Amino acid sequence: MALLDWWQQFPQAIISFLTNHADEQYHVETLPQVRGSAGHQLLMRKLATWPFAQGMHTVCRLDNVQGLRRESRFLFVALTSPLLADWLNVLHKHSIRIQGLYTQALCLACCLPATLQGLMHALCVQYTPQQVRISYLQRQRLFFSRLFLLPPDTATPEDSVGRIAHEVTQMRMTLIHQHWLQEADVLSLTWLGQVPMDIPLLKAQLSVGCQWVDISEADRARHLKGHALPEGLHAMEWAAIQHILKGRPLPNLAPEPVLMLDSSMRMKHRLHWAGAVMAGLIVLAGWVGIQATQQAQGQMLQIKRQLNVGQLKPSEPINQAQLPGVRALTQAVQGLQSSVRSPDRALVIMQHVLLGVSHWQVVALEWGLAGSAAQDDVPTQQASVWKETLTVTWSQRDQNDQAVIEWQQLLSRLRGLPEVEKIEVLMPSASASNAQRQGNTGQAPGLDQPPVLKLYLRDAQAAAL
Secondary structure: OHHHHHHHHOOOOOEEEEEOOOOEEEEEEEEEOOOHHHHHHHHHHHHHHOOOOOOEEEEEEEEEEEOOOEEEEEEEEEEOOHHHHHHHHHHHHOOOOEEEEEEHHHHHOOOOOHHHOOOOEEEEEEEOOOEEEEEEEEOOEEEEEEEEEOOOOOOOHHHHHHHHHHHHHHHHHHHHHOOOOOOOOOEEEEEEEOOOOOHHHHHHHOOOOEEEEOOOHHHHOOOOOOOOOOOOOOHHHHHHHHHHHOOOOOOOOOOHHHHHHHHHHHHHHHHHHHHHHHHHHHHHHHHHHHHHHHHHHHHHHHHHHHHHHHHHOOOOOOOHHHHHHHHHHHHHHHHHHHHHOOOHHHHHHHHHHOOOOOOEEEEEEEEEEEEEOOOOOOOOOOOOEEEEEEEEEEEEOOOOHHHHHHHHHHHHHHHOOOOEEEEEEEOOOOOOOHHHHOOOOOOOOOOOOOOEEEEEEOOHHHHHO
16 A cells, blocks of 8 residues: 555556565476477466466576577576565556566676676575575576575574575585586686675685685676665665666566556557558658659650651652562561460360360371461451461270260360361361261261361450450
């Protein structure tokens, strides 16, 4: 309620939570690399089966692992705090905007001094008189963090130092057991937060393989930026708060419903930007269209001027001596037109006709193209007419009544095609009768008389009409 009263005085404020609870859970798991939405679904399934993924949790990618196959390591983080969960629900009901929920251990990698950024394996000890948090970082990536309470005030300083040294030794053994650290690797130990008076005693109790790294006062005060440290906070907590206030991306543990208002605001900003970009593209497209229209109009005016100049010039009559050259040029153009024609249309027609024909097969195909020019003594303005013919030699597979019926159906199908103008049935053998040569179908010929059909095709444009 005190937080709600404060928010009523500053309704535009955005609230963020920085936690340092003892019930933070950290778990590293290696998963195969899966890209796209399938990889996201795999992470969500793994996170749902984690026992501590209740309410406030997240997962973040650490690095790649190259073994028999390329894999990725992910850090699963969970925070089970019923009191904090109730706070989030109450704030959400009062429409208070929540920026996020962050843990101090996850913010630690973003707030380390410059002297610690080059360390391969580092144990960061955050000390307060009541509790100590030890976090393991590899290449500035948090792998796990543990918070434990110190002995009561009645205990001697040696007991607190002995507890910290024991925890450091146990963590080193755990790292070696999980193959994150080799026996020959150096584990750097640095002290963050308050510094007790018994640091020399702790250095003396460190196990072999642990190296103490001192942080200068300048590095400690770097995050203060000339301001006094607020009461109840140490330097690393203040550095984490500054990092969050700058809006930099950090792993967020807040549930999705709590962030809906903030997500809606971000969506509105994106829609505004998208609308501005679309408006810019429309303006650009309009400008390009105007330029293209003006260029086309200029070309049309230029063509009109050229046509007007041509019409003003007097036409010269063709001399009789030039007629043979013009005729030769016309014949050459006609020959070029016939050479570029191809039997593609005729072959497509035959391909459709042969569908379903089982008793007859094509033995030979002969495609022809001939032009009938206008007579020299008859003046005409019509161009030469080109006739496209297709001569098909058939062979009968089986001699039965079904073959005769199929032959009649084949002829009817050919005559019904709009591309076919006329059909002639030819018998190349000597026994073929004159009636059959003139187009009389009658009965289907025998095996000794292979029929030959000559198809006269219409012009392509006439057939299309």
